[in-house]
Amino acid sequence: DQQVKQNSPSLSVQEGRISILNCDYTNSMFDYFLWYKKYPAEGPTFLISISSIKDKNEDGRFTVFLNKSAKHLSLHIVPSQPGDSAVYFCAASEGSGGSNYKLTFGKGTLLTVNP
Amino acid sequence: NAGVTQTPKFQVLKTGQSMTLQCAQDMNHEYMSWYRQDPGMGLRLIHYSVGAGITDQGEVPNGYNVSRSTTEDFPLRLLSAAPSQTSVYFCASSYSDLGWVTDTQYFGPGTRLTVL
Numbered sequence: 516d517q518q519v520k521q522n523s524p525s526l527s528v529q530e531g532r533i534s535i536l537n538c539d540y541t542n543s544m545f546d547y548f549l550w551y552k553k554y555p556a557e558g559p560t561f562l563i564s565i566s567s568i569k570d571k572n573e574d575g576r577f578t579v580f581l582n583k584s585a586k587h588l589s590l591h592i593v594p595s596q597p598g599d600s601a602v603y604f605c606a607a608s609e610g611s612g613g614s615n616y617k618l619t620f621g622k623g624t625l626l627t628v629n630p
Numbered sequence: 631n632a633g634v635t636q637t638p639k640f641q642v643l644k645t646g647q648s649m650t651l652q653c654a655q656d657m658n659h660e661y662m663s664w665y666r667q668d669p670g671m672g673l674r675l676i677h678y679s680v681g682a683g684i685t686d687q688g689e690v691p692n693g694y695n696v697s698r699s700t701t702e703d704f705p706l707r708l709l710s711a712a713p714s715q716t717s718v719y720f721c722a723s724s725y726s727d728l729g730w731v732t733d734t735q736y737f738g739p740g741t742r743l744t745v746l
Binding site: 519521524556557558559560561604606616617618619620621622623 | 634661662663665670671672673674675678679680688689720722724734735737738739740
């Protein structure tokens with residue numbers, strides 16, 4: 516049973532527009548959420564995170580929104596750039612401090628930003 | 631700093647063979663983890679370690695052993711390779727800051743393993 520779900524395997528957007536990547540989770544014990552970006556033949560790199568005590572976290576062009584009641588989070592990228600084209604993984608962990616060495620990942624969404 | 635390094639980058643094994651995937655980090659991180667990524671799947675946690683001498687199982691530990699004799703190294707051993715272990719393996723490390731485990735988990739470039 517998948518505890519972290521990314522239901523869109525792929526997303527294509529135009530350069531300059533907004534990209535919205537979605538993630539749902541089922542485990543109510545998750546209290547820390549992270550987004551990772553992955554290019555082909557490389558390891559994932561950390562992008563942005565959010566604690567369950569917040570509903571929004573921003574870092575430059577990237578904003579993550581958390582709706583705890585719906586067990587849903589989303590990553591907004593504005594404006595999207597061709598270099599953002601990659602696979603984006605949503606991940607979650609339980610416990611204070613994030614315990615980010617024990618992450619549960621979604622299957623990923625391939626974002627393609629067209630020039 | 632080299633960060634997290636993994637060797638080899640590619641490996642082909644026959645069913646029943648054993649091998650060790652190497653992982654090293656030079657950032658003095660306490661926490662290290664092994665994940666596998668299969669096509670169309672997210673990363674799944676195999677084993678993790680919260681410090682030298684301390685390891686524990688993740689979501690998919692069967693068929694794998696780990697040990698952590700030093701802070702720097704966290705090798706993953708396949709005891710008797712099976713085709714179901716064909717995957718890309720990622721090692722990762724992270725640290726805590728005043729008891730709070732930080733966001734950033736640094737991943738290695740991965741080892742692509744094929745078991746025939």
